[in-house]
Amino acid sequence: MKAIETLDLTKQYATHKAVNQLNFSIREGELFALLGLNGAGKTTLINMLTTILAPTSGEATIHHLSIQKKPQQIKSLIGVSPQESAVAPHLTVEENILLMATIYGASKLEAKKQCKHTLLQLNLQNEKTKKAKHLSGGMMRRLSISMALVTKPNVLFLDEPTVGVDVVARRELWNVIKELKGSMTIVLTTHHMEEADALADRIGIMSNGFLIKTGTPADLKKQKHTDSLEDAFVSFVQTEEVPS
Numbered sequence: 001m002k003a004i005e006t007l008d009l010t011k012q013y014a015t016h017k018a019v020n021q022l023n024f025s026i027r028e029g030e031l032f033a034l035l036g037l038n039g040a041g042k043t044t045l046i047n048m049l050t051t052i053l054a055p056t057s058g059e060a061t062i063h064h065l066s067i068q069k070k071p072q073q074i075k076s077l078i079g080v081s082p083q084e085s086a087v088a089p090h091l092t093v094e095e096n097i098l099l100m101a102t103i104y105g106a107s108k109l110e111a112k113k114q115c116k117h118t119l120l121q122l123n124l125q126n127e128k129t130k131k132a133k134h135l136s137g138g139m140m141r142r143l144s145i146s147m148a149l150v151t152k153p154n155v156l157f158l159d160e161p162t163v164g165v166d167v168v169a170r171r172e173l174w175n176v177i178k179e180l181k182g183s184m185t186i187v188l189t190t191h192h193m194e195e196a197d198a199l200a201d202r203i204g205i206m207s208n209g210f211l212i213k214t215g216t217p218a219d220l221k222k223q224k225h226t227d228s229l230e231d232a233f234v235s236f237v238q239t240e241e242v243p244s
């Protein structure tokens, strides 16, 4: 089943088309990494798919529900870990997770159960009584992901999950994401090619608002006769024709 599908999805800001007639789909359970240079349109696309931003034209569905017609139902299907974290700094790790569960309508008992589960999933048990403002960058990102997971989403959006995180914490986050893989659909944006290579089932490359290429990491490297996803990516964004 398709978890996400877009049909000519477009967002125009004044005269600039940030997302230009995108047609693609993501299978249920797939981890899809969205790559693109600064300003390619990734955040605009994610914001439309998560119902934060209305498209100018075209359509997208999450589990066959229209982002424009069924935003509330979609909100109950998705979890979002944004670049700008929604973490409350003065609350503890546990309080942040419980708050999120409660906002999404869980009873006190359910919220506690789910909180315990996500603390385990993200290996945050030892940090649960710490105030969020005292967490390291890596732990802060784990908290943000656990807050996105506490509502048991079918589709998880991770916008640059390892930005500003040290190499060890990044590897640990990769392990967390690998553990989640398959149990839900994951859409991840990143500027780290090795991250996309390590995690993605399939990659989509955006350039100037167009989705210029989709394929498995192996396919993309093979098409450019290289072992390096970074080399393949650079070649695609420099040489690919935009779709007509």
Ligand SMILES: Nc1ncnc2c1ncn2[C@@H]1O[C@H](COP(=O)(O)OP(=O)(O)OP(=O)(O)O)[C@@H](O)[C@H]1O
Pocket (backbone or CB within 6 Å): 013, 014, 016, 018, 036, 037, 038, 039, 040, 041, 042, 043, 044, 045
């Ligand atoms: N609210 C806005 N009003 C006008 N233009 C915007 C707005 N938001 C984004 N843009 C423009 O749309 C284009 C796509 O931006 P977007 O943030 O989606 O790119 P991105 O791929 O996420 O970039 P980055 O990797 O730097 O986060 C850019 O040219 C940006 O300047």
